[in-house]
Amino acid sequence: MTSSKQDSEKTISGIDVMRGVGASKAKPFWADAWSRVVERRGAQFGLVWIGIIGFFAIFAPVLANGLPIWTIQRNDDGEILRSWSPLLESLTSTDILLLIGGVLVPILLLLPLRATRQWRLGLVCAFAAMAGSVVVLIAFVQYLIAGSDAEVLSASWLPWTVSFAVSAAVLLALFWMVPVRGVPAKLVVSAILLLLTGVICADRWVQPVVTPDRFVRGERDGTMDNIYTVVPWSPTQSEAIFYSRRPTTTVSNAYLMVAEEQVDDGIAFFIRTVVFNISPRIEGLAIDNDARSNLVEFVASGDRAMVPGLVEAGMSDLYIARFLDLSTGLQAYRKGIDEGEVAKATAAADAAVAIVADMEAASRNSKIMIVDASDELRDKVEERIGFVQDAEARSDDSYGRRDFHLGTDPIGRDVLTQMMHACRLSISIGLVSTGISVVIGIVIGSLMGYFGGWVDLVLSRIVEIFMAIPVLFLLIVAASALPRNTYVMMAIIGCVTWTGSARFIRAEFLKLRNQDFVQSCRAVGLPLHSTLFRHMLPNGITPVLVQASFGIAAAIIAEATLSYLGLGPYGQSSWGKLLSLTTGETGVFLWWMAVFPGVAIFLTVLAYNVLGENFRDAIDPKMRKAAH
């Protein structure tokens, strides 16, 4: 890379170099490649964004949760009954394992320990693979036994037996991954980790159900003191009054809006009932709906500018005066309710009702409807005042001051919380499905490339068959036939999209197998797996890694599409699912539901694409030469 510093004039002679003077430790191949990637702007952006998503993927359950981190329960006398953390209680085993990992892994990797960073990374990967296998296998066992006896399912021994059986199986299958020397040491280290995993999984056999409402109520009653996290909403927490609220609405705002809407609706209902039910003859207007709407508008607004129009339409001065009075009366009514004065509002209602009573109804039925509406206007004064006062009271307590920073969806759930929780799905669906596809692709591609001949012929046909499968349609079909969870989705995407990496690896291996160092591997007597995966693979994997980062982006898009179509995994927040709610049930376009998840998907896909692009540029020697 170019630097502004001037080149040093000092030199080290060749003889000294031979003696080891000025020898600098060379960076390992991958470390070198990595540093070249990281110094690029685009890659930095991509990594930072993926880092943010990854952070939320791990910490979202703690950062955004409707349950308090800590709660103190008191009885009526103020004595402390119980002091506990509902949030921790509600976490799933996956949440807990990720949290432990999310805290410990950066510490383990960043601390300046004696062990090499590469070794520590190996340890982390081994642990992650083992814990991940346990979680997935337990989920699978739960799916398998879901239909069996209720007696068995509720037995207290079941979680522990299954958890430890699965942990033991994983121990035997994967203990070799731990980078510790000697089989006994490997077994001991992995046993400790798996014991911990098993205990956590057994303890959180089913997701504990703790509802947030309890704590909100408790706090209002004064029986609980709660400490909440940064975003105090659970992804499923909703109330009818929160439907489709704009960003930065607070809870008390929402209540106030609902209260006002109710008052407005009540008044509007009254006006409409009156206008549509009084006798058209006396009214003196041509009987059409336009004229009636016009009149409704006139009463609601009390706008005198509309009077000439009404006169022209043939309405008598008497009626115009009456409607004007009605309008003023209703405005007084509105004001009375807003100010919370029952007497004033009731008087205004009485006055309005008196004016209406003088008008002739169109029919008997109409008369009854007008009377009913009049009664409602009078009777609901106190209730409506109650609404408004209630909403105003909300702004004082902590619940009322809570903000929906990014608004709510049409079902009344906080968008920000859902977006944070969706990060995990987004990250995992991309990484896991692409991981599966890359592993399959590498194994099959390397066999094709190394052996050639009939192996290549047969496997190439299989690759072509898989290339013909449209992933999205397969996913849609699978959504109807298979259980709709993330694991199935990841498996399907992974098992269908490996063809790209297989073809890349095949091409690379065809090139590599004639290289001298591969011949020399064989001449040294290295076994096939070592030649293939230890020596050839690192030399040929770069195109696959580049392709993988595009694959991750494609997997994220596939998941978003599926969720948008309403075929995504059950019980999981997802950006695609949020997008699908952009037009709520009423058909109103909610811009915040489109913008925020849309931008998140866009940035994530962009981040992976840019990362792949930069990775390719950094690795490709031709591009490197051009850059210099």
Added chain:
Amino acid sequence: MSEDKKAGAPLLEVRDLAVSFQNSSDPAGPRIQAVAGVSMTIHPRQTLAVVGESGCGKSVTAMSSMQLIPRPPGRFDRGSIRYKGADVLQYDEKKMLGIRGKDIAMIFQEPMTSLNPVYTIGDQIMEAVLLHQKVDRSQAAEIAVKAMDDVGIPNPQARLNDYPHQFSGGMRQRVMIAMALACDPTLLLADEPTTALDVTIQAQILELLRNLQRTKEMGIMLITHNLGVVAENADVVCVMYAGRVVEYAKVYDLFDRPLHPYTRGLFNSIPRLGEVKHRLTTVEEVVGDAEQFKVLPGFEKGIIPWWPDPPEGTTPELVPGRDEYVLYEIEPDRWVGCFRSPYLEDHVCRPPDLDYRKDDLA
């Protein structure tokens, strides 16, 4: 010498080896006969130089000894390669893995690409050591350092953790040799080990190989184009052309009195110090000259040196229905590739086998 012979059973015996390669996508199509009946023998502590032009089958013979020929397209048509008496061509891949690197090692001609750029050279040497010897990593590292020291890499301990790109070509070739020697092989197949190196380094490496050979009782097959290197290092020389041995003799015999026209052609094309020549004689000029074919003792009896297109007047009368080529021991311990004329029809050749070392003379 006579006692030696009992103890010194041959290390590698190549007998009538024929290897062919598929040339077109059609398996039934004509195949390329890369090696068509080659025989040679290597004894412990002996250097057999295999010379000949590019494509004459030198490397294929060496690679066959380790079953490194990709099959298909390659195929062993006939013959055997016996290592310490057992035919390695019959070995399966698993058995072969036990021999490669451990008993038979190979040095490739291209040092720039023969090392894996992804791993440190220490890793690469140690991997082979760990594979073949029952040692732990630290012991393997010691062996690697020792091997690197042996091949004259300065400061081996520090350079263990360097990557191939940090080495010059000569150093890399040394690493290759260190890698091949780290497991104490009894037979070393050196496929043009010095072709890519400058003359100084070349001399050093060959000197090194000679020393190692003495201390480790190692047999070496030295494949080269360089006749100077042959004269200096070889005990026995095998001259090959078009997949066949044309001449096989002790090194001094061969250089004193080459018998086959092709061998003479090779020697004539070397510039000599002190000799004023307008231009060098080409091999074609020699093998195109009928007189050169008549020099061979026994020409009148019908012993004509084998050559793909012999000049006029030397066209032999061939035994119908049999291979035109036979390796004939024309004098004791001297073999020349000849046409199978009626005189040689029933001749059963003693396979070329010379338990001879230059050092033994001293």
